[in-house]
Amino acid sequence: MAGAQVILALKSSKGAPEVKTYNIISYGGIREERLSFDVWDLSAETNATSGEFTIYASVKLPEKIESFNHIWQVGAAVNNGKPVKHEFAAENKDAKATLELTTAQKTGKTATTTTPAGGNSTGNGTTSSSNTTATGGWRQ
Numbered sequence: 001m002a003g004a005q006v007i008l009a010l011k012s013s014k015g016a017p018e019v020k021t022y023n024i025i026s027y028g029g030i031r032e033e034r035l036s037f038d039v040w041d042l043s044a045e046t047n048a049t050s051g052e053f054t055i056y057a058s059v060k061l062p063e064k065i066e067s068f069n070h071i072w073q074v075g076a077a078v079n080n081g082k083p084v085k086h087e088f089a090a091e092n093k094d095a096k097a098t099l100e101l102t103t104a105q106k107t108g109k110t111a112t113t114t115t116p117a118g119g120n121s122t123g124n125g126t127t128s129s130s131n132t133t134a135t136g137g138w139r140q
Helices: none
Strands: 005-011 017-023 038-046 053-060 067-075 096-100 105-108 119-121 127-129 133-139
Touching: 005 038, 005 053, 017 038, 017 053
Parallel strands: none
Antiparallel strands: 005 017, 005 133, 038 053, 053 127, 067 096, 067 133, 096 105, 119 127
16 A cells, blocks of 8 residues: 555565565555664564464554554565565455554454455454465554
8 A cells, every 4th residue: 555664574585484664655666665663573474384474573653653554465476576566456455454552442444354365364463374475564
């Protein structure tokens, strides 16, 4: 989603998951970039049976932030170490929710009902996919 800052897991050329950060400014080509907020301890693991990814990260959100929009996507390909653009079907466009931090409540759709094409989510910010890329990000 244009305007999103994302933490993305993709399958490396060796088959292991890699985690990278991207600042998506358009639907054109993307490049790996530092995000506007601190992110550390990035890692991902692959479920040996299903091939699904789980992404882990520690994130420092801006002070006094009360909520943020969480988005997720599933992509089908990696080309030269870069993720290929995901589908733009209705389920892809609706893969979002708002996490209310001050009330500890989530609003909007839950990840389990709107994850695109073969992925699933725990609903707590970790997304897994049997495809080659999975992303999670936030947008103010």
